[in-house]
Amino acid sequence: xxxxxxxxxxxxxxxxxxxxxxxxxxxxxxxxxxxxxxxxxxxxxxxxxxxxxxxxxxxxxxxxxxxxxxxxxxxxxxxxxxxxxxxxxxxxxxxxxxxxxxxxxxxxxxxxxxxxxxxxxxxxxxxxxxxxxxx
Amino acid sequence: xxxxxxxxxxxxxxxxxxxxxxxxxxxxxxxxxxxxxxxxxxxxxxxxxxxxxxxxxxxxxxxxxxxxxxxxxxxxxxxxxxxxxxxxxxxxxxxxxxxxxxxxxxxxxxxxxxxxxxxxxxxxxxxxxxxxxxxxxxxxxxxxxxxxxxxxxxxxxxxxxxxxxxxxxxxxxxxxxxxxxxxxxxxxxxxxxxxxxxxxxxxxxxxxxxxxxxxxxxxxxxxxxxxxxxxxxxxxxxxxxxxxxxxxxxxxxxxxxxxxxxxxxxxxxxxxxxxxxxxxxxxxxxxxxxxxxxxxx
Amino acid sequence: xxxxxxxxxxxxxxxxxxxxxxxxxxxxxxxxxxxxxxxxxxxxxxxxxxxxxxxxxxxxxxxxxxxxxxxxxxxxxxxxxxxxxxxxxxxxxxxxxxxxxxxxxxxxxxxxxxxxxxxxxxxxxxxxxxxxxxxxxxxxxxxxxxxxxxxxxxxxxxxxxxxxxxxxxxxxxxxxxxxxxxxxxxxxxxxxxxxxxxxxxxxxxxxxxxxxxxxxxxxxxxxxxxxxxxxxxxxxxxxxxxxxxxxxxxxxxxxxxxxxxxxxxxxxxxxxxxxxxxxxxxxxxxxxxxxxxxxxxxxxxxxxxxxxxxxxxxxxxxxxxxxxxxxxxxxxxxxxxxxxxxxxxxxxxxxxxxxxxxxxxxxxxxxxxxxxxxxxxxxxxxxxxxxxxxxxxxxxxxxxxxxxxxxxxxxxxxxxxxxxxxxxxxxxxxxxxxxxxxxxxxxxxxxxxxxxxxxxxxxxxxxxxxxxxxxxxxxxxxxxxxxxxxxxxxxxxxxxxxxxxxxxxxxxxxxxxxxxxxxxxxxxxxxxxxxxxxxxxxxxxxxxxxxxxxxxxxx
Numbered sequence: 001x002x003x004x005x006x007x008x009x010x011x012x013x014x015x016x017x018x019x020x021x022x023x024x025x026x027x028x029x030x031x032x033x034x035x036x037x038x039x040x041x042x043x044x045x046x047x048x049x050x051x052x053x054x055x056x057x058x059x060x061x062x063x064x065x066x067x068x069x070x071x072x073x074x075x076x077x078x079x080x081x082x083x084x085x086x087x088x089x090x091x092x093x094x095x096x097x098x099x100x101x102x103x104x105x106x107x108x109x110x111x112x113x114x115x116x117x118x119x120x121x122x123x124x125x126x127x128x129x130x131x132x133x134x135x
Numbered sequence: 136x137x138x139x140x141x142x143x144x145x146x147x148x149x150x151x152x153x154x155x156x157x158x159x160x161x162x163x164x165x166x167x168x169x170x171x172x173x174x175x176x177x178x179x180x181x182x183x184x185x186x187x188x189x190x191x192x193x194x195x196x197x198x199x200x201x202x203x204x205x206x207x208x209x210x211x212x213x214x215x216x217x218x219x220x221x222x223x224x225x226x227x228x229x230x231x232x233x234x235x236x237x238x239x240x241x242x243x244x245x246x247x248x249x250x251x252x253x254x255x256x257x258x259x260x261x262x263x264x265x266x267x268x269x270x271x272x273x274x275x276x277x278x279x280x281x282x283x284x285x286x287x288x289x290x291x292x293x294x295x296x297x298x299x300x301x302x303x304x305x306x307x308x309x310x311x312x313x314x315x316x317x318x319x320x321x322x323x324x325x326x327x328x329x330x331x332x333x334x335x336x337x338x339x340x341x342x343x344x345x346x347x348x349x350x351x352x353x354x355x356x357x358x359x360x361x362x363x364x365x366x367x368x369x370x371x372x373x374x375x376x377x378x379x380x381x382x383x384x385x386x387x388x389x390x391x392x393x394x395x396x397x398x399x400x401x402x403x404x405x406x407x408x409x410x411x412x413x414x415x416x417x418x419x420x421x422x423x424x425x426x427x428x429x430x431x432x
Numbered sequence: 433x434x435x436x437x438x439x440x441x442x443x444x445x446x447x448x449x450x451x452x453x454x455x456x457x458x459x460x461x462x463x464x465x466x467x468x469x470x471x472x473x474x475x476x477x478x479x480x481x482x483x484x485x486x487x488x489x490x491x492x493x494x495x496x497x498x499x500x501x502x503x504x505x506x507x508x509x510x511x512x513x514x515x516x517x518x519x520x521x522x523x524x525x526x527x528x529x530x531x532x533x534x535x536x537x538x539x540x541x542x543x544x545x546x547x548x549x550x551x552x553x554x555x556x557x558x559x560x561x562x563x564x565x566x567x568x569x570x571x572x573x574x575x576x577x578x579x580x581x582x583x584x585x586x587x588x589x590x591x592x593x594x595x596x597x598x599x600x601x602x603x604x605x606x607x608x609x610x611x612x613x614x615x616x617x618x619x620x621x622x623x624x625x626x627x628x629x630x631x632x633x634x635x636x637x638x639x640x641x642x643x644x645x646x647x648x649x650x651x652x653x654x655x656x657x658x659x660x661x662x663x664x665x666x667x668x669x670x671x672x673x674x675x676x677x678x679x680x681x682x683x684x685x686x687x688x689x690x691x692x693x694x695x696x697x698x699x700x701x702x703x704x705x706x707x708x709x710x711x712x713x714x715x716x717x718x719x720x721x722x723x724x725x726x727x728x729x730x731x732x733x734x735x736x737x738x739x740x741x742x743x744x745x746x747x748x749x750x751x752x753x754x755x756x757x758x759x760x761x762x763x764x765x766x767x768x769x770x771x772x773x774x775x776x777x778x779x780x781x782x783x784x785x786x787x788x789x790x791x792x793x794x795x796x797x798x799x800x801x802x803x804x805x806x807x808x809x810x811x812x813x814x815x816x817x818x819x820x821x822x823x824x825x826x827x828x829x830x831x832x833x834x835x836x837x838x839x840x841x842x843x844x845x846x847x848x849x850x851x852x853x854x855x856x857x858x859x860x861x862x863x864x865x866x867x868x869x870x871x872x873x874x875x876x877x878x879x880x881x882x883x884x885x886x887x888x889x890x891x892x893x894x895x896x897x898x899x900x901x902x903x904x905x906x907x908x909x910x911x912x913x914x915x916x917x918x919x920x921x922x923x924x925x926x927x928x929x930x931x932x933x934x935x936x937x938x939x940x941x942x943x944x945x946x947x948x949x950x951x952x953x954x955x956x957x958x959x960x961x962x963x964x965x966x967x968x969x970x971x972x973x974x975x976x977x978x979x980x981x982x983x984x985x986x987x
Contacts, residue, residue, distance in 0.1 A: 009333040010415010014353040038316050044432075048305045049168055049333050050314045053351070187759055191986045205986045209664075213761035223755045227675075235658045237666030238762045245662070253655050260656040374776065 001030065001037065005046050010048060013048055017056035018063075026087045027064055027077055032078040039074075139198075140165050140287055141186055146195035146246055148343075155181045157343040158195070163321060168313050170209040170334030170351070171323035172428050173416070175210075176341045179323045181289050184323070187217065191271075200286070201402045213241055214283030218276045228259045228263030230275060241283035249282035256304070281308055288320045294329060302329065310335050320399045327418040333409045337418065339425060346425050358416045359396050363388045366407035375402050380424030391416055391424045416427075434527030442513060443527055444494050448775050451494070454487040460537060462545035475875025477550060482867040484546075486860075488538050495531035500574050502588055505581045507634035508574035512598060523635075524628040528568060532620065534973035535563035558599055558609055558936045561616035565623060566595045572626030577637050593687070595619065597725070600803055604721055664762045668770035673744050675776030678736070680840065683733045683782040691726065694718045701799060711801040715808055719796050723974050726790055727829040730782045734839040735859075744847040744855065746984070751852040753984050764981045771844050772974065779837040790829065827943050834936065838970050845973040850987075853981045879902055886960060893963040903972045911979045920973065929971040936965035 003020050003128060005013055024030040036042075043050040057074055060066045068074040079087075103113050141163035148156040156178050162171050173179045177320075184190045185197050188204030188211060204211040226231065234253070238244040256274040256372060264272055273293065280288065288309065294302045306329060312318050313333075322332050329339065336355060339347035347354070358379070365386045372381030372388065376397065380391040388408075394400060396413050404410060436726050444451060461480055464472055478545035507514070516523060539560040547554045569591055578584045595616075602612050661667040701714035748754040760767070798807040908922045940961040 003319065005332075008328050008419065009418035010355065010417065012352040012362070013332070014352060016353075043310050043314060044307065047303065047310060047332060049335055050310065051335050158705035189753070189755070190756060190987055208985070209761045209763055211761075212759050215759075217755075217759060219755060223748075225756060231656050234662065236667050236671060240664045250655055254653055257653045259654045260658075261654060382800050399746075 002044065003042075005017045005048060005092065007048075014052045014056040014059065018059050021056070021060055021089060022063075022065055022087065026084065026091055030076050034124050036076065066072040138165055138201075139163065140200060141321070142196070142201075143182070143346050144196040146182075146185060146197060147193050148178075148185070148190065149193065151380075154343050154402050156185075159345055161338065161345065161348075163319060165319050167319055167335040168309060168314070168333050170330035170337045171321060171340065172276070172325075172327060172330055172337065172422055173323075173340035177340045179340055180291060182322060182340065183289060183321070186289065188257070189216065191343075197420075207308065212285040216280035216283065216287070217289045218273075218280045219289075220293065220295050221292040224264050224272060224276055226263070228264050229260065230262050230264065231260035233275060233279060234260075234266065234310055237279040238282070238293060241331040241350075243284075243285075244283040246282075248284075249278065252278045252282060252325050257290040269295050273297055274304060277305060277308055281312070284315065284318070285312075286318055288318065290320070290322045290324070293326055294324060294326050310352070327422055331418045339422065341425055347421070354418070354421065355415055357393055358421055359392050359413050360416045360420065361390050361413045362411040363390060363403065363408050364411050370392055373406055373408075375399065377422070388400065391420060435522045436529065439523055439526035440495070440530045443497075443510065443947050447494055447498055451491055452705050453894075454491050457487060460483070462541060462549075465546040465549035465764075466487070471874065475871050476544075478666055478871040478875060480546075482871060483757060483863075484542055486864070488535070489541075492531055492535050492563060493570065495527045495567060496535065496570045497576050500819070502574065502581075502585050504576050505584075507577045507630070508635055509631060514631075520635055521628060522633050524631045527622050528571060528627050531567040531571065532564045532624075532658060532745055536560045539563055544551065558613040558616055561613050561620060562595060562755050565616045565619040566592060568623035568627055569595060572623045572630055574630075575627055575634055576630035577769065578979070580728065586683060587723050589683060589733065590687060590690060593732065594690075601725075605717060614654075653945050665766050665770060666761070668760070668762055668767060669773055672747075672774035673777065675889060675928055676771070677778040679737055680730065680733055680778045680836070681785060683737075683771065684730045684782045690786065691722060691729070692789065694722075695793065697797065702829045707800060713801075713818070714799045716796055719793055719808070723790070724825075725785060725791055726793070727825075727832040728745045730779075730786055730836045731832045731839065734779075734836045735844075736839070737843065746848065746981075747850060747852065747855070751850060752987075753850050764915075764985060765918060766983055768844070768848075771847075772841065774913070775840045775844065775931050776837070778928075779840060780832065781936045782836065783833045786829070788834070827940075830939065830943075841970045842973045845977040845980060848977050849985035850980070878881060887962045890963065891969055893960070897963065897969050900967065900972055904975055906969070907972060907975045907979055911975065911982065914979075921978075925975055926971070929969055933966035933969040936969060937962035941967050 003017060005016055007013060009016065021030070021036070030036075036057070037045070039050050039053045039092065042053050046053075057066065059070060061068055061074075064077055064079070066074050067077045099113075100110075103110070113120075139162050141161065143159060143161040146161070148154070157181065159178070161182065171182070172178050179332065184392070185192060186199055186204065188208050191205050199211050200214060200390050204210055213392075227238070230253070232251055238246070238249070251365070256278060257273075258267075258271065258275055258278065262271075264275060267275065268306075277293075293305050295307075307321060309320050310322055311325045311402060320333075322334065323329065329349065334351050337347065337349065337351050338345055363383075365388065368385045368386065372383075372390075375390070377394045378390045378392050382389045395409065399410070441448075497508040497510065502508075503516070513523070537598060539555065539904070543554050543559070570588065573584060573588045573591065576584075599612055599616070602615075603609070661670065677973065695718050698718055700717045702717050702720070703712045703714050704720060705713050707713060746754055746757045794809040795807045798808040799805055846855050849855060849858075908926075911918055911922060927932050944961060
């Protein structure tokens, strides 16, 4: 599990951990039942305060992303399909709202954004097909 | 309630007419890492010296482990691992002499742990401290501060002038200390990125007074850097309550703001301004904002 | 020539006032030399000479470097002067020539303009050359970057002492003044070359450290197991012994060794007396000449060490306490105790060494006319000899050992003062006051010898005792206020003072009872020597040392 922490970012470290683990779980890189590193080892690896890791794990547990049992460790919670899917939707919708804010600032109307989206999708499809052909 | 490792009440220290500490109140609970930041001469080292008992409280009270460090130097100092700039170590001593001499003073000294650290840090027993590089000397100082598993690890700008590898060693030592039950770290540094990396709480001293004392997570969540755009050109920084620091010219201004950004909107609309963007701030930026800068409100 | 002057001016710039004051003082001395004895009595003249001596040594040392740390490995020459863009020989020429000229001219002015005017026929050439040789040799030793600072410390002390003593000893042994001048001249020339060479080395060594600093990746890490100390007190004793305690026996041992070499090398003997059967007894010249100096050597080194040849460990560069040593988890009481114990051990070892060497010396064979060789001390002449008063000698030895211990103990007080200025001024003040007192007693020697004037001595000592006790009370009350639990240790110190003082007084009394009346100065009547013994045992400054440490550790 690769986490990247930036201490000087405006976002508190514990929140960065929470967000990154949620993303990893949502994308499937962390599978259900997989064990997360212990608080101490993660703190050692990232060279951050164990209390910060503990808080992140607590928040993740409260959110239902992980479950922990004393002495056994912290594990990725088994979630049903709909929860996983809504998790992914919320991550994506955050990106979409960023996109809308920025296009609004640039003064590009929504209709043009839609056209750009379709263009990008077609280009994406082409690159996917050529990948398949090559491979 | 977690017991207090350090308890300082209304501490005053004056050097001539200059007041180094002005009625400072400070507590340090067990089991956390406290980051102490401030400009040179703001009072960090003075505060730390009071904790070590090197300075007597002119007025006010200092209690470390519940005891006055001046009244019981042996009791207090035998539980504190202290590392300062350059380690302040005697240059004529060899590494083995330093270890042997230091070990005698701490009942909890762990010779096996000391040996592990010595091998890990690459400190040869026969080397004189004066012939070691600055980074190696810092590691030697770290060794004798850690080997007896101190209840309080006190670091006074330990990273100044050191390369990143040594700095990582020091931070790892901080983490290892705090991971053990019941041990505490007080970490004073100019490298605010490091402070942000490991601290639970941050205390900022400015001109002998504490200007900021809060959990790091709270600080990160309550300070914002907000880019504003005004309809009309503003000749001077607008005076809005809650703002810490303004920067900008004409119609474009940036403010470092503590509190809910939404609370800013009503006062903004009065001045015909709107929020363009907002993001979190780093401790560096907060520090500069408090310590003074281009335009203070 | 210009650059030479410039270098010298830059070198002494911070202390240029000292040179100005000294020059004015010297001129003033020459001016008052002609005054009659009524206006300028001998004792005052003596004080002026002592002041001149101080001034000369100080100003001459200024051409070496006032801020030299003798025991460090770096060159004592100012690093920023080393970087001046001029040739080394130009850089060296100025200070060397200035030191030589200043020493020579000062002494000449002093001798011709003052001493000779007062009808004291002191020699002119060889003492002048002696001071030149002293200055230049110190430049040669101190300007050189070395590998071992301690070796330099020992070397400079031994060399400077030898240079200062050589002239008078050689004169006593009957050497011609011209020869002595020649020797000094040679030393001066060799030293000048040496000083230039030292400067060259100081400029070309890439860093002040001879070894390159060690980094982590330097080969294999050697980890040694060492036996732990039994307690914090033992560890602190080790520290004090390592840094200060063993220095005195070390230096004394080396000096005694050096002093003993001529004893075995030269076999010249001279007649010291005759047996009952009127046979001439001859002994090694060196033995009779130099044996008087032996007991003074530990005292000399103790004073030099006390004057800061070795900077104090507990004081950091800025005058405050060194944080590492001040934060040792050890009560201040135990720190002082460890220091005093290390000092006592050092002095004890030195005393034993000195006594053994003296014993060795007086075992040297004496030749009795007719061919017999017997150890000197075994012949009956020795026991009755009045040429060298052996009882007075023993008294001197014991007194000097006690004085050495006292000096070192008092030095601890200076060590603990958290102020570098105090540490510099104190030994100067003490030596000045001592010189003043000595000059006074010497000038009024005749008057003080009279038995009827013994009351003066008694009065002086009683006043001194009262002052001492009041100071002790003041210091201990301050100490009690800071640390109420130190009550016990204060009483212990006072008890030790009384016991040591009484023991010393008894020893003095016993010696006095066994000496012939004619050999003793007439003021040596009861209770003068006993009071003196009590006065000399240190009380205030050991208490002061404890207080200074308390105040320094917790400001």
